Amino acid sequence: MKMRKLIAGNWKMNGLIAQLDDVEEIASKIAIYPEVDTALCIPSTLIRPAAGRFPEMAIGGQDCHMASSGAHTGCISAIMLADAGARLTIVGHSERRAAQGESDADVCAKALAARSADLSAIVCVGETEAERDAGQAEAVVLGQLAGSLPDEATSEWVSIAYEPVWAIGTGRIPSIEDVAAMHGAIRNALTSRFGTDGAAIRILYGGSMNGDNAKSLLAVANVDGGLIGGASLKADKFLPIVEAAASAPR
């Protein structure tokens, strides 16, 4: 199925107010690529100023609590993200699964919380290097997918991000064949579970995507965009990925 590519940046725990100048550069140039959807998932402290200053950009959060409010010190709810101007949020990033011990059920509840607040959700899955070496990559990823995606998921508000943990921030990426195989397996799982709409759910690749490798990664069947970490922090690193998405086959 032909679909628009989504290039989403994830700033992680990086970025002060001054860095919104980079968002300004991105926001001023994305109109050159109307065929690509772009988003920036930034620290919560920057969402309100960024959304106010760049209404043309889809600004997002990087996580949300499954509850809408309550005694959860230090957490942020989906409705708070939306109130600050976010249009989407990442859930289930491997860094949170590992450091905060988030389970598939937690991620599923967070995705539903995002939906309740009218946010889109990027649901992350991905295997560790040990799991890949043990030949378990596909089983792990499909298991995470099954547990992390709510039955209510539709292509209107959910995207998947396949991020091999060992490719994040390392400069290493899987072979094109391995990317094709995993994205194909995810696609099959989505269509089995969600029928024809499963064919329309975007599957992003994440892990060391940059201006040099984006073209070949985004040309792979069922790679419908990218979730970009390090290269999303600077406009001159992020925009070439958007450009590659604009010229990639749909």
Ligand SMILES: O=C[C@H](O)COP(=O)(O)O
């Ligand atoms: O969410 C983004 C990913 O973790 C990828 O990060 P990276 O592009 O720095 O490897």
